[in-house]
Amino acid sequence: MCARLDRLTALVEQWLTGDKPSMVDWAASVAFHWRGSRGGQGGQGGARLVPVTDPQLISFDDLRNVTRQREVIERNTAQFVAGHPANNVLLTGARGTGKSSLVKACLYQFAPLGLRLVEVDKADLDDLPHIVGLLRARPERFVLFCDDLSFEPGESSYKGLKTALDGSVSGGAANVLVYATSNRRHLVPESASDNLDTHAGANGELHPGDAVEEKISLSERFGLWLTFYGFSQDEYLAAVALWLGHQGFDDAQIAEARDAALQWALTRGARSGRIAAQFARDYAGRRFAASLDAAKSDVPPTATP
Numbered sequence: 001m002c003a004r005l006d007r008l009t010a011l012v013e014q015w016l017t018g019d020k021p022s023m024v025d026w027a028a029s030v031a032f033h034w035r036g037s038r039g040g041q042g043g044q045g046g047a048r049l050v051p052v053t054d055p056q057l058i059s060f061d062d063l064r065n066v067t068r069q070r071e072v073i074e075r076n077t078a079q080f081v082a083g084h085p086a087n088n089v090l091l092t093g094a095r096g097t098g099k100s101s102l103v104k105a106c107l108y109q110f111a112p113l114g115l116r117l118v119e120v121d122k123a124d125l126d127d128l129p130h131i132v133g134l135l136r137a138r139p140e141r142f143v144l145f146c147d148d149l150s151f152e153p154g155e156s157s158y159k160g161l162k163t164a165l166d167g168s169v170s171g172g173a174a175n176v177l178v179y180a181t182s183n184r185r186h187l188v189p190e191s192a193s194d195n196l197d198t199h200a201g202a203n204g205e206l207h208p209g210d211a212v213e214e215k216i217s218l219s220e221r222f223g224l225w226l227t228f229y230g231f232s233q234d235e236y237l238a239a240v241a242l243w244l245g246h247q248g249f250d251d252a253q254i255a256e257a258r259d260a261a262l263q264w265a266l267t268r269g270a271r272s273g274r275i276a277a278q279f280a281r282d283y284a285g286r287r288f289a290a291s292l293d294a295a296k297s298d299v300p301p302t303a304t305p
Contacts, residue, residue, distance in 0.1 A: 029052050065273065088221070088222045093228030093229055117143050128163065146180040230272060
């Protein structure tokens with residue numbers, strides 16, 4: 001009964017404020033992209049939810065070197081889908097180590113139980129309160145996905161995210177969580193001068209450090225922090241073996257690719273799951289092309305009449 005009243009209240013609020021419920025084909029996909037107003041005028045100028053026709057999903061079992069992070073986010077998402085209390089999640093750390101893939105794996109795992117994903121670009125973060133208002137009346141459970149999130153000095157779009165994380169006067173939505181990824185633990189760059197808050201700033205502000213502290217506190221609004229680290233050589237090679245196996249290579253062929261895989265990582269200056277997958281695609285493509293060329297060379301030329 002309470003859930004029905006909440007949905008009815010949300011719908012009434014949308015009509016009274018002019019935010020008419022958008023005509024979304026909810027059966028078209030399990031993932032959606034918010035095509036926003038790009039100017040903080042959420043719900044206006046044609047802003048809407050667009051179904052993702054062929055979402056890129058991945059299984060938890062296809063991820064390597066993220067066992068602890070997987071356990072935490074899988075448990076949190078299971079609680080959320082079941083209607084139990086759950087936390088917003090911030091995933092930070094080295095690039096290409098599986099942060100975004102873990103979120104996609106959550107959708108793959110829990111979509112049959114009603115989980116849906118809405119990707120929101122950083123430029124549209126001011127629209128987040130409006131998006132929450134549109135989703136709160138739905139029976140599904142939604143994860144708002146903000147990928148590769150970070151803020152430079154002078155940016156203010158983080159305020160929309162703070163509102164979505166903390167809830168406004170109208171309160172948050174029980175069926176909405178925020179999962180965000182970033183290479184920065186505190187989402188904003190820090191410098192030694194940030195601590196010099198006893199002198200006037202360039203704009204006359206007496207305590208410029210307070211403004212920086214406001215931004216840094218954004219990360220504290222996420223109930224769960226998951227940190228990711230670069231791969232060791234053995235972990236990287238294990239990921240390469242996994243992806244080459246998906247491409248149809250046997251154990252002997254995978255062992256043969258070891259030196260090429262290490263050279264590939266060396267040229268990129270890092271080892272990660274993403275780099276392993278990229279190598280496997282390149283290696284498999286070149287081997288396939290070479291086998292086609294060899295097959296063509298074995299075909300005798302057609303006799304000229």
